[in-house]
Amino acid sequence: MDLILNRYRNLTALVAAILVQLILLAYQVKSNTEVRLIRVWAVTAVTPLARLLEGGRSGSVNFFKDYFVLLDVREQNKRLQADLNRVQLENQVLRSDLDTAERGKALSVFQEQSAMKTVAARIIGNSPGSNGRVVLIDRGTGSGIQPGMAVITPDGIVGKIVSSYPTASNLLLVTDPTFAAGVLSQKNRVHGTLKGTGNSNAMVDYVQNEQNVEIGEWFYTAGDDRIFPKGLPAGTVTAVRPGRTVKEIFLSPSGLQHGLEDVLVILEGDHKPIPDLPPPNQSVHLQPLPPAEGDAANPLNTAHNTSNNNGGAETDLDREVEHTRRIGEDQKHVFGERGRGAPDFNKIPEQKTPDNKVPDPGAHPVP
């Protein structure tokens, strides 16, 4: 036996190593548990080094930026960015309240009523392997983080904690193929499962072909997975097409749009209703169209401007309709009435400006 082992020493070492790892792998898969001790050692060994690197990098970068480039502006920008992030998060949670309440009042209501407890964390490393979408954050069980906790940014959901160690945790991003979360569309209340695709996009699965989902529609967390509180933005639909059994819906995750550096881990969630759609005709101030060249007093343009203020003409066709209507009104002509002929379209209608001034009679209409 010894002779055989000596003769095939290399092969024996290989077989033994593979066998040990296969048994280890089988144990983990079968019992659905992980060999925590080895992972704790590895993460605890790497975290201080990664922190040191990150500290050195950010320290040196900040030093040059602070003292040589943007001494005060950077500090101010940092404060404003922090304020903006806070306001964005509050805005997402309280969108329904903000429709009716004053902004300041709503924010104070949020501060009083919100039960969401979060802890801020910084991303300090990526998971090894080119196909993984897992990152390492610098908060662990020491900060109260546990596996299964949701991670967000002010823009939306980012992922969930898959494993936590004393000093760090692994964060599974929404773009990882193994990620899943229950989501609900804002407009049509379509329920689906958000899944990663392995690249920068995500997809919503298990939506029947008969259900209606539109491009640009927002998806929010449904809260039924008991990981993400209800009402957090997940992303907007970038593409929809019918599949063989279920719809293929691709989503641009809103939480990852501005890069990932700092995230919030939700320690205690707070379910919120999905915000309603914004009003279909939101009042948006539009500047009047520029006047035609050499024709500042063009009656058509004037007509457009006045009608636009009333929420009327917006396109060339609208302006033509408005112009024709004015001609009809001016000449007391009822369009469509039999035996009345046509009005004189060459006659310029009298303009009803706010101060009732008649436009320059020398102005000529646009053909």
Next chain:
Amino acid sequence: MSDLSVGFSETPRRSKVPKFGWVAIIGVPLAAILFQVYVPRFFTYLAYLEMPLLVTVYYSLRRRSPPFGVVFGMCIGLAQDSLSNHPLGMFGIAKTLVGYFAASVSQRFEGSSDLLRLVLAFFFFFFHQFFYWVLSRALLGEAVSFEPVQTLVLAVLNAAVAVPLFRILDKLDATE
């Protein structure tokens, strides 16, 4: 040219087995893992650079001992596994095989040839990615896809990085 002929000669001129200090044996793999953990945060495209694999190939080639290659590949693979969200053993098994085969090749060919290093880095990257995919599907039942063309391109890039990297690592040889 003489370098190439040495690389593919069936009875190569056997140079001495290099000796590496413990700092090089432990520090370089640790740095490679840290590189993969930390650097892609800022340079996303560098995530495709499999530094731990290249280090495994290098040490296995230079030491010319399959048992060493097995143990070295297993350790570096398990360390990678412990920092990922996959079960322990996935990278471990793949890199164990890479270490073994790289060391076996070095017993037949001279491992200091640049062309041989280029070819081996290319081959072992492709083998590593393919075998990892097979393990993911067969053992974990994950529906991950394998894109041969993309993997081949990445293998070329890794091989291109491997040659200068191995030259730098040659400087750690205590016998030179």
